[in-house]
Amino acid sequence: MTIVKNSIATLHYTLKDDAGEILDVADENNPFLYMHGVGGMIPGLEQALESGKAGDNIVVSIEPAAAYGERNPSLTQDVPRDMFGNIPDEEMVVGAQFQAQTDQGVEIITVAAIDGDTIKIDGNHPMAGETLHFNVDILDVRDATEEEISHGHPHGPGGHQH
Template sequence: MTIVKNSIATLHYTLKDDAGEILDVADENNPFLYMHGVGGMIPGLEKALENSKAGEKVVVSVAPADAYGERNPNLTQDVPREMFGSIPDEDMVVGAQFQAQTDQGVEIITVAAIEGDTIKIDGNHPMAGETLHFDVDVIDVREATEEEISHGHPHGPGGHQH
């Protein structure tokens, strides 16, 4: 079977940035399952995996426009330390991530800089502006169940369970 809309693919992959640093790994201990064609994966990788079969290897570089987008400078701002309330100082470090309620729902913000009582926060996705280099092994491809299709994601080991 090939990877087409509403198929469930099990992948092992290594994701690197332009400098060759490993950003993420999915392997036999932590495989990645996704349902193809429902928006659960970055568009550039999904397009590269279309029509692949179990046992195939897909190596692809995905530009920011087909991944997490370019960095948007309007998503950074300086806020007062008191906005973080009771978060201990030892947890307020550059790179720390927090959930924030925004007009678009709950989003992840990252602490970009700390200058005294002023915290610079960044609402960009941590991989925004990055070209992503994937080395993917397609482990398995199967048809989604009716329940998975109605929920829009895989169920069972490595997928979402109810």
């Protein structure tokens, strides 16, 4: 069976940046399941996996436009430290991530810099502007169940659990 819309693929992958640093891994202990064609994966990787089948190895580099987009400087701003309420100072460090309620819903923001009581926050995805280098092994491909199709994501080990 090949990967087509509404099929569930089980993957192992290694994701690296341009410098060769490993950004993410899905392996035997933590395989990645996704439903193809429902927007649950970056477009460039989904396109590269289209028509793949169990046993295939796909090595692909994905430019920012087909991944998490380019960095948007307007998504960074300086805010006062007191906006973070009673978050302890030891947790308020560069790289710390927090959920924030925005006009677009809940977003992840990253602390980009700290200057006294001024915190520079960054609403860009942490991988925005990055070319992503994937080495993917397709382990399994199956049809999605009616329930998975209605929910828009895989269920079971590695997917959404009930």
